[in-house]
Amino acid sequence: MSAAPARAHRSEREAEIVATARRILEAQGPDALTMRRIGDEVGMRAPSLYKHFPGKRHVEAALVEDAFAEMGAALHRAVARPGRRGPVAAILAAYREMALANPHIYRLATGPDLPRDLLTPGLEAWSGEPFFLATGEPHVAQALWAFSHGMAILEIEGRFMDASNLDRTWRSGAQAFSLP
Amino acid sequence: MSAAPARAHRSEREAEIVATARRILEAQGPDALTMRRIGDEVGMRAPSLYKHFPGKRHVEAALVEDAFAEMGAALHRAVARPGRRGPVAAILAAYREMALANPHIYRLATGPDLPRDLLTPGLEAWSGEPFFLATGEPHVAQALWAFSHGMAILEIEGRFMDASNLDRTWRSGAQAFSLP
DNA sequence: CCCTGAGGCTAACGACGTTAGCCAAGGAGG
DNA sequence: CCTCCTTGGCTAACGTCGTTAGCCTCAGGG
Secondary structure (H helix, E strand, O other): OOOOOOOOOOOHHHHHHHHHHHHHHHHHOHHHOOHHHHHHHHOOOHHHHOOOOOOHHHHHHHHHHHHHHHHHHHHHHHHHOOOOOOHHHHHHHHHHHHHHHOHHHHHHHHOOOOOHHHOOOOHHHHHHHHHHHHHOOHHHHHHHHHHHHHHHHHHHOOOOOOOOOHHHHHHHHHHHHHOO | OOOOOOOOOOOHHHHHHHHHHHHHHHHHOHHHOOHHHHHHHHOOOHHHHOOOOOOHHHHHHHHHHHHHHHHHHHHHHHHHOOOOOOHHHHHHHHHHHHHHHOHHHHHHHHOOOOOHHHOOOOHHHHHHHHHHHHHOOHHHHHHHHHHHHHHHHHHHOOOOOOOOOHHHHHHHHHHHHHOO
């Protein structure tokens, strides 16, 4: 397993702002994530945040960075120590758990506003690497990734009309992509 | 194949507003889809739009309705006349083509702001029905749907780092879900 | 002792969705 | 024919958003 790319350092104040933003996002959803609200919670006026981050995009980028880092770590862990059910099942379980545990962050990290230009180069690729390690073939890896993301996002958005047994749906996918 | 659910009638003015909104969305993206801009293009001030729609959500809902109706029609067509490659491959091809042809609408229809409460009841279910018809088993159908959506949205967002041969990735998925 | 830079502040701008309230045109009923 | 009411436009304005400009305070270094 390759090492995670080194990420930029954050000052204490920056870390505090990012942590606050994350708390707000997860607790109250994306509409609540405003510069004024972040400022309130961190104890300063909104314009002062701009002394630490050039704009809201950059704060969100920091959240997305953390999301990629945590997801990548979880997936690398899963392929490094797959259970009896094999690497594909292991990676799917880890992916699902991570996404559902932080749904708003997951949405932000996979949404249309992804601030790629502000992300640590290589981080996104590193976080996707386990799919290649688990399947051994690039196109199957992409397909498995697409399945994972589709399942996670549809589950988060509550789009499945019969959500009573999504475990079985995840297993269907695992089986389909595990066959030779 | 079951019939598409009957949808609410639209007055001439309403249809004009929806058509304009769609044109703006597809041409300039979601940020350009503002009430003021729609009003400009349709020849009235933004507040006057509220004589025809109770709010922006309702205009967007109309766009999403059309998206579901068109996608559903395309998918039903695909399963009704699958090619030599089988119903799964046919549905995937239709899904991909539809999504990529109208990327912004597709995003709107699958995004976090889905105004389900404003949609024609049964329309969403009808548009997803072909996945069940193609696979014959509900969990596999859900899994295939998740794969389709994952592929489409990742392709639209440009998330694949190696996008040089996505045809093969789609085919990988088709094959995985076609096996008994 | 001054000076500078870091990091707060208030005021304000221009967008957004939306509401309130006004007014013209036109059809329905006496 | 006159009156009334609905339909569908309008302007003005509100509160929110991200963001900018410009001011002030204060700690640390020459």
